[in-house]
Amino acid sequence: MTLERFLYFGSDEIAVPTLEALAEREQVLAVLTQPDRPSGRKRKLTPCPVKARALELGLQVLDPEKVGEVSEQLQDLQPDLAVVFAYGQYMPRSIFELPRHGSINLHPSLLPKYRGASPIQSALLDGLEESGISILKVSAKMDAGDLLLQRRVSMGEEDDGVRMRQRFASLGAELILEALEGLREERLSFVPQDEAEATECGKLSKEDGLLDWKRSAESLRHQVRGCQPWPGTWFELENGERIKVFRVRIEAATAKAGTLLELKGDGPLIATGEGALRLLELQPPGKSRMDGRSFMNGYGRLLPEMLP
RNA sequence: CGCUGGGUAGAGCAGUCAGGUAGCUCGUCGGUCUCAUAAUCCGAAAUGCGUCGGUUCGAAUCCGACCCCAGCCA
DSSP: OOOOEEEEOOOSSGGGGHHHHHHHHOOOOOEEOOEEEEETTTTTEOOHHHHHHHHHTTTEEESSSGGGGGHHHHHHOOOOOOOOESSOOOOOOOHOSTTTOOOEEEEETTTTTTTTTTTTHHHHHHSSSSEEEEEEEEEETTTOSSSEEEEEEEEOTTOOOHHHHHHHHHHHHHHHHHHHHHHHTOOOOOOOOGGGGGOOOOOOOGGGGGGOSSSSSHHHHHHHHHTTTTTTTEOTTTTTTTEEEEEEEEOOSSSTTTEEEETTTTSOEEEOOOOOOEEEEEEHHHTTTTHHHHHHHHHHTHHHHHHH
């Protein structure tokens, strides 16, 4: 198979290393990304990470509101293959079938599991100890195309959403090169997914981050790990302020859920529906993240009355 | 000029509204107690209140400008 002329579709940070790997070895005709959005403290129009990097690399960037708008330009480029990773926009068939050999997509889960918008976070929320990344053919149905290559990854105690994203980001860069080589030498082929095994995950919402002490310590810990970097996890004080929680440890203890059991050691210890959680890293409103000890130094005496 | 909160000893905070020369918890150092100790008790060091300027006899506290940090927003 002849693969020389590439298009890259991506927006999110996780897709940056893959673009870099591709741009270094191959001819990237154009990079398609999301248009600039207002973001950050000043709400100013900011290019997405992939666009920013693509410009630095001197690549042609196209950021239409809808991909359809640039289909003619893409046609003129005569691409052999499009690589898609966290593009964040729906691609109509006319686009993903436009390159001579179609389009392939990177997806950070072991498909057919966790098709959809939040594969990394959902796998962590479910408490999985293993996940992975897949490369598949783009098809009309989201994440349902034929599989080309997968790589398994184990997830440990210390792995939260942020770390897993980093790992998948660099893994994507490795895997894409492997996939291209496999395709050129025709060693790899596309195999259909097992539809019976398929599961879907939707977008997370802000409210998914609220900690409910009535749940078990274990599921709360999964929540804390999975809701990074967004929406984060937090609990509310009586005055409505939100204390974010970044890292916790499960400890044995039984008491009414939500009870503050201890204010010493590595952090506050709070009873849950099943077991207790030691809060090891937190962030009060307007402050930066701090470890549990620091938190107790400043907030310890307030906490007992302020916990609802 | 999107909105909001914040910058005070090594860390986390109080004090700012009613200006008078800085306090709490933890840590650090020394000592005490103890078989021992991260536990107890006693004591000490350290800072000079984000920056610049103004008002004032006097400012962390009032006024002005600026810098930095964090949250909201998907």
